[in-house]
Amino acid sequence: MSAVRNTKQKQLVLSLLKNSGRPMTAGEIYRLAVQQYPNIAKSTVYRNLENLVSRGEVSQGMHQNGESFYSIADENRHLHYMICKGCKMMIDFPKCPLSNVEREIAKSSGFYVTGHSLQIYGYCKNCRDKAKI
Amino acid sequence: MSAVRNTKQKQLVLSLLKNSGRPMTAGEIYRLAVQQYPNIAKSTVYRNLENLVSRGEVSQGMHQNGESFYSIADENRHLHYMICKGCKMMIDFPKCPLSNVEREIAKSSGFYVTGHSLQIYGYCKNCRDKAKI
DNA sequence: ACTGTTATTGCAACTCATTTTCAATAAGCC
DNA sequence: GGCTTATTGAAAATGAGTTGCAATAACAGT
Numbered sequence: 001m002s003a004v005r006n007t008k009q010k011q012l013v014l015s016l017l018k019n020s021g022r023p024m025t026a027g028e029i030y031r032l033a034v035q036q037y038p039n040i041a042k043s044t045v046y047r048n049l050e051n052l053v054s055r056g057e058v059s060q061g062m063h064q065n066g067e068s069f070y071s072i073a074d075e076n077r078h079l080h081y082m083i084c085k086g087c088k089m090m091i092d093f094p095k096c097p098l099s100n101v102e103r104e105i106a107k108s109s110g111f112y113v114t115g116h117s118l119q120i121y122g123y124c125k126n127c128r129d130k131a132k133i
Numbered sequence: 134m135s136a137v138r139n140t141k142q143k144q145l146v147l148s149l150l151k152n153s154g155r156p157m158t159a160g161e162i163y164r165l166a167v168q169q170y171p172n173i174a175k176s177t178v179y180r181n182l183e184n185l186v187s188r189g190e191v192s193q194g195m196h197q198n199g200e201s202f203y204s205i206a207d208e209n210r211h212l213h214y215m216i217c218k219g220c221k222m223m224i225d226f227p228k229c230p231l232s233n234v235e236r237e238i239a240k241s242s243g244f245y246v247t248g249h250s251l252q253i254y255g256y257c258k259n260c261r262d263k264a265k266i
Numbered sequence: 267a268c269t270g271t272t273a274t275t276g277c278a279a280c281t282c283a284t285t286t287t288c289a290a291t292a293a294g295c296c
Numbered sequence: 297g298g299c300t301t302a303t304t305g306a307a308a309a310t311g312a313g314t315t316g317c318a319a320t321a322a323c324a325g326t
Binding site for chain 1: 197198199217224226228230233238243244246254258261
């Protein structure tokens with residue numbers, strides 16, 4: 001009974017994500033993947049990403065337009081991002097103010113928290129200096 | 134020079150949102166709107182929502198699948214939601230832990246924060262009692 | 267109230283991320 | 297090597313949201 005198979009495509013998606021030091025959308029990953037493996041299908045990239053997320057190896061966030069982005073999960077760091085509306089750069093925001101809050105919620109309302117989604121939007125120093133804002 | 138016109142469609146969208154005590158997606162609003170105004174167009178609903186959001190009368194959030202939801206903006210309350218993965222109910226979560234954090238960010242990194250997106254996911258008391266979790 | 271201007275609408279076609287279907291392929295246990 | 301079946305590629309489908317454009321209706325000026 002082999003449950004999970006370790007395919008070239010899966011390895012490729014994971015390695016692209018590991019080598020890029022930043023979060024990427026499925027589209028970006030697909031475009032890079034095609035360069036190394038020309039006939040990989042878009043659906044394969046999506047399926048592998050979904051798989052990696054559900055296994056906890058990759059974590060998933062969302063842009064303002066509803067597009068998902070993916071990054072290697074790091075069990076030691078719970079990470080959010082500040083996203084610059086000028087240059088779209090995503091800056092790590094490791095200080096999550098929610099862990100305490102979640103405990104309070106559970107206690108007071110009986111709501112069992114499984115996770116949360118947090119993104120901070122604005123303009124990075126660079127874009128502000130360039131007079132964009 | 135009349136800049137903004139007060140159309141029946143706009144009034145309808147706003148009143149549906151006011152009467153429903155909860156956030157709704159554009160699709161939900163459209164389905165309700167059609168009942169009262171059978172040939173209102175989907176695009177009209179979207180355009181009015183966009184308009185109301187940019188004027189600050191309505192605030193916008195996002196579900197895990199990328200779909201937007203809308204609710205009447207209340208200038209006195211900065212609001213987030215806890216979203217139950219069982220019954221999809223959205224529960225107000227008025228205590229936002231970010232205002233202080235945002236100030237710190239600006240000071241330490243030069244990032245100018247314009248806003249943030251925060252949702253908390255889990256299971257409400259009701260769904261937990263029904264042994265769903 | 268009547269008229270002209272133009273913001274807004276309805277409709278249909280479009281975009282674009284993501285999902286699904288299904289036959290063909292290839293991991294990996296024997 | 298052969299067999300089973302998880303996974304793939306390709307193409308079509310889905311669904312939220314957007315856009316182009318001619319028709320409509322708000323509303324300011326008269």
